[in-house]
Amino acid sequence: MKINHGFTKVTVDQLRDANAAMLSNYEVYQLLTDLKEKRKEMVKNKHSTGQQNLNTIMYETLKYLSKTPCAHQNPDTVKKFLTSMLPHKLTKAEKLQLLNHRPQTAVEIQLMVEESEERLTEEQIDELIQKVTDVLPGDPQKEADASADPEMETDQ
């Protein structure tokens, strides 16, 4: 099966820091949503053909992120979440994954937290699930469906 590799390579003069900061899905989702609004207003400058790449990546990224928990987050929930995570001594990468994925099961928590068997007790894992569920908003549609039909819930 031939896969179409569409991506091309570019170079810049200087790379100062390839990893200046990690961004949460929420931050990127917000940035792109704002940028989309700004570009809509700039209708006078008809989008030159050069902007097609930006349009494509923005569209695809927004499409992907809109189906993840970040689409329902806001600056307050993110701040509240990070504060609630303080006592658990998780790494930045671990907190980021919890924020981006909003895990609902112990299995997922164990996948995202390194050496979770040593660092977290069963109660602590349950506590994490509870905090994640309470502080981070879920998909309102999915939750409405789930409460309507309890059999649809995956049992772990």
Added chain:
Amino acid sequence: MFVLVEMVDTVRIPPWSFHRQLNEAIAEELNKKLANKVVYNVGLCVCLYDVTKLEDSFIFPGDGASHTKVHFRYVVFHPFLDEILVGKIKGCSAEGVHVSLGLFDDIIIPPESLQQPAKFDEAEQLWVWEYETDEGAHDLFMDRGEDIRFRVVDEVFIDTSPTGPSTEKEAPSAATAPPAGAEDSAPQKEAPYTLIVRILDIAIMSI
């Protein structure tokens, strides 16, 4: 999934854009150049985050455009090692299962990173996991369009800069090889950035 990358580049503004706000013109040029493109060893560039410093603009002899050195930060898709992501199965080949995130396509689960035992069904062109439960053996097909959760195991950056003409005749590969003797004008289509990943579970079944 995303990181902020600090870069410096010289942005060329053509004279017909001089009436525009410099910041806007620069942002547009940077996005034109970088958006949806891969920077070697960095990742897939998504969009400009901000401009941190604008140095003086220069006009050089013979070129009416202005050149400005810009320090900026760009949002780049670059999952970290061991990161967990969810994508859709795009298709299967002998090389493994191909997964896509929409914004990024070049994700592959090599056969050894699938649930074992796994075999490639030639008829359906799909990878299959044969698993046994108390009720007997079942086949789980890696169907196209299925949501799949995976962990990033490795990344491969290939420098796809154009190289000089090859000095030796390379053995033709796959169906797209040009006939012997014909001019090889088509560049080698290799992904500049590939993620090698390991399957965790699919929508239907947890591991």
